[in-house]
Amino acid sequence: MSRFSALLLLLCSLPLWAGQEILPFEDDAKRQLYQELVQQLRCPQCQNQNIADSNAVVSIDMRNKTYELVQQGRSKQEVIDFMVDRYGNFVHYSPPLNPLTLLLWVLPVLMLVLMLWYMLRRRQAVPTSEASNPALEQELDAIIDAYRSKK
Numbered sequence: 001m002s003r004f005s006a007l008l009l010l011l012c013s014l015p016l017w018a019g020q021e022i023l024p025f026e027d028d029a030k031r032q033l034y035q036e037l038v039q040q041l042r043c044p045q046c047q048n049q050n051i052a053d054s055n056a057v058v059s060i061d062m063r064n065k066t067y068e069l070v071q072q073g074r075s076k077q078e079v080i081d082f083m084v085d086r087y088g089n090f091v092h093y094s095p096p097l098n099p100l101t102l103l104l105w106v107l108p109v110l111m112l113v114l115m116l117w118y119m120l121r122r123r124q125a126v127p128t129s130e131a132s133n134p135a136l137e138q139e140l141d142a143i144i145d146a147y148r149s150k151k
Contacts, residue, residue, distance in 0.1 A: 023067055034070045037079055038063055040089050050093075062087075 023088035025031040043059040051059040051066070062083065069079045080092055089095040 014045070026071070030070050033076060036068060037066050037076060039079070040093055041066070041083055042093055044087050044091055047090075058087075062091075 023031075023034070025034065035052075039050050041051045041062060043049050043051050043054040043056055043062070044055045045056040045058050050057075051062045066079055068085070069082060074082075083091050089101075097100055
């Protein structure tokens with residue numbers, strides 16, 4: 001019975017081994033560079049996962065290409081530049097500052113400033129003399145008294 005349970009346990013653990021990539025590296029520096037890169041590059045299909053955690057076909061292709069470039073001796077920046085050229089700025093978690101990314105950072109602040117300016121300007125346009133009009137206050141008091149007397 002113990003052999004059967006050991007065999008069953010081994011068979012149940014096989015899918016766990018299938019998800020791990022075993023890639024041979026020449027040295028630990030290349031292995032570390034590869035691990036760093038797959039953590040920093042984003043999957044274009046999944047959008048919120050790095051290519052290390054994604055099982056999408058495009059992520060697998062990106063991991064394979066990253067491995068190939070690291071094995072060729074390319075630097076971290078060269079690999080990132082290659083991926084950005086191929087898939088766009090989206091694949092890098094910290095894209096460079098350009099007019100589009102600057103607009104994405106500045107536009108919400110600009111909208112907030114414009115809304116505050118509009119609200120302050122509108123508040124200044126309301127005349128304060130109407131609020132202290134004694135005839136209006138007497139008329140409102142009369143309406144309130146008439147309403148209370150009906151109850």
